Amino acid sequence: MKKVYVILLALTALFSCKSQEPTQFNEKALNDTFVTLNGENVTFQSILNKHKGKTIVIDIWASWCGDxxxxxxxxxxxxxxxxxxxYVFxxxxxxxxxxxxxxxxxxV
Incomplete structure (x- = not known):
């Protein structure tokens, strides 16, 4: 039984250590339009371009969503x-x- 746990641990470590690849978005998602706090319409692509080269944390939320x-x-x-x-909300x-x-x- 101990060998099974060791093998599972080794497999978990092996598969969790892969190199990170940039997230790819489809065209429809990239062209979605959002309204900024200033009332300006921007596309998701323009948001990504604005922060190019940085790590981007995207938080999708709603005022009615308890979680x-x-x-x-x-x-x-x-x-x-x-x-x-x-950080993009x-x-x-x-x-x-x-x-x-x-x-x-x-x-927020």
């Missing part, structure tokens, strides 16, 4: 510990008022 709200302190901790990364709220109130309420 999203629970996870916000962890994202804030990431921001404090990894200041060189770019994408809201799934249906209306502009809802996500703006959520940003204010939860200090």
């Amino acid at each position: 999203c709200i629970k996870g916000m302190p962890k994202v804030k901790a990431l921001q404090e510990n990894y200041k060189d990364a770019a 994408l809201s799934l709220d249906r209306g502009e008022d809802a996500w703006k109130k959520g940003i204010e309420k939860y200090n």
Whole structure:
């Protein structure tokens, strides 16, 4: 039984040590349009281009999503510990008022 655990541990270590490759997005996703805090329409591609060469953390959230709200302190901790990364917050709220109130309420 001990040999099985050692083999499983070795396989886990082997497959978790592969080199990282950049994430690839399809054309439809790259052309999706988002509204910024300033009311400007931007594409996902332009967001990626703006932060090219940096690690980008994309947090998809909504003001009505309990799990999203629970996870916000962890994202804030990431921001404090990894200041060189770019943080992009994408809201799934249906209306502009809802996500703006959520940003204010939860200090995103």
